[in-house]
Amino acid sequence: MGNINCVEKKIERIVKRSLVPEDPIHAKNTLEWLLKLEPHVDNALKIAALGHDIERAIEKRKVRREDYREYDEFKKAHALNSARILMEIMEECKVRKELIEDVFYLVSHHEAGGNRRADILKDADSVSFFHINLPYYFKRNSVEETRKRCLWGYRRLPDKFKRVVAEFCYQNKEVELLVRSCINGSE
């Protein structure tokens, strides 16, 4: 258990320093959604939820959108990069090999899913994007770009989570209108 603690502390320290202000909140919030979807969450899923976006917090290692033609390609590279960084952290903390491999699989598949557990992580992350990240994303990006991101995120949600997200309210009226139009136009 000491090793898991070591991993969590290292993830927290890195994510806290991220230049993306919502990163630490989103990491914890993804874990909270995960716990709602899977109350008996295991250590691998827990580490994966906290660290799935870790590469975004490391300026000199993060992948950049402009280097990829397709958004899905960028997301795939982002997932793999986070998985590699987490593997290094887990090795430093002397985590056992099976757990490292499990976390690596989960995080490298957190954007596309793959098996039941990777799909749960993907859904928790996707719901958390709407819960936490979207208003921050809007501040950094154009209306059109935010709308595209909203559509991309909403379309990949299973119906039951589409209903959860449709209940969210946003303080910023522009964001609220944008999300409404994205949801209504998503069919």
Ligand SMILES: [Fe+2]
């Ligand atoms: Fe995420």
